Amino acid sequence: METLVTRAEWGALPPLEQWRALPRTRGVKIHYEGRQVPADLALPDRHHRCAARVREIQAMHLADTVQGWIDIAYNALVCPHGRVFEGRGAHHESGANGDRGLNRAHYAVCAMIGDSGLTEPGTALLNGLCDAVDWLREHGAAGPEVAGHRDGRDTDCPGEPLYRWIQAGAPRP
Ligand SMILES: [Zn+2]
């Protein structure tokens, strides 16, 4: 996938423990950051900030002693410019969906929009989410389902605009 940014390219720290293997899933669950995302992050000339933001998310997850995450919680993240950042990657259990059963049922992909600032997914981001889903189907035996974090867990994630897109069948723009 030409839009993929590998862990080496974004400067990921190694996981604290080996990821748990995941042969296949029923599909993919979509997340958002659930915090303020700068509204100008989506400007075409701001992509250089995205890798630092993914490193920041990884650092937050590694510092979360309640969750005890071994790595960034998502299998992939998609920036507003439509690039797909490799998280735990394919065939690895995520930490984002709520519990182990949920994490084994679906991969987790995070859209880099939030609950304030940048809240609306643009065309590039939606295309990137479709690319991430296709990548996990091709390389991770992801099944056909595309759902939201809130399907299965009491949370606002992934926010209303993305959830409407999911309910519409997560179409490629
Ligand atoms: Zn979520």
Ligand SMILES: [Zn+2]
């Ligand atoms: Zn970007």
